[in-house]
Amino acid sequence: MKRRITVGLMTSGLLAAMLPAVATAQTDVARQAKCIRHAERAMGEDLRPGQFDDIVLGTSGDDGSLSNPDGPTLICGFSGADGTKGLSDGDIFVGGAGNDSVGSIGSGSPSTAVFVGGAGDDSVGSMSGAFYGGVGNDSANDLY
Secondary structure: OOOOOOOOOOOHHHHHHHHHHHHHHHHHHHHHHHHHHHHHHHHOOOOOOOOOOEEEEOOOOOEOOOOOOOOOEEEEOOOOOEEEEEEOOOOEEEOOOOOOEEEEEOOOOOOOOEEEOOOOOOEEEEEOOEEEOOOOOOEEEEEO
16 A cells, blocks of 8 residues: 655745755765765775664764764764774774874773774774774873
8 A cells, every 4th residue: 555645735945944944854864974984994894774873974074072872873074183981892083184082992802892093193092902004103001
């Protein structure tokens, strides 16, 4: 059975008000796909469908405090000085060009969290996961 949805007598003002939301949703989907491709190139492997509970997207500017919700999260800063407080097991942070930083990666035992900085001076405070800084003056302080 086919369903047909008919929109009748929509004013141009209402339609104009709805279009930005549709455009934003399409833009977010395209940016998520770009984030996944960027992470796959950086990691050299395909990511699994459903691997992440959340995908956090930065902007082309500085995003110094990107959120990291509970559960495995893919965080893409794109370009600029990007960062987050910490990464837990299953998290992947892809900063892109710019001076990227993460407070901590993992918490003691070997972690499956991954930091990929890109070009720029990238840093991590303490870590037990994987750190790929890229081209630049990169640093990792406390290793455990």
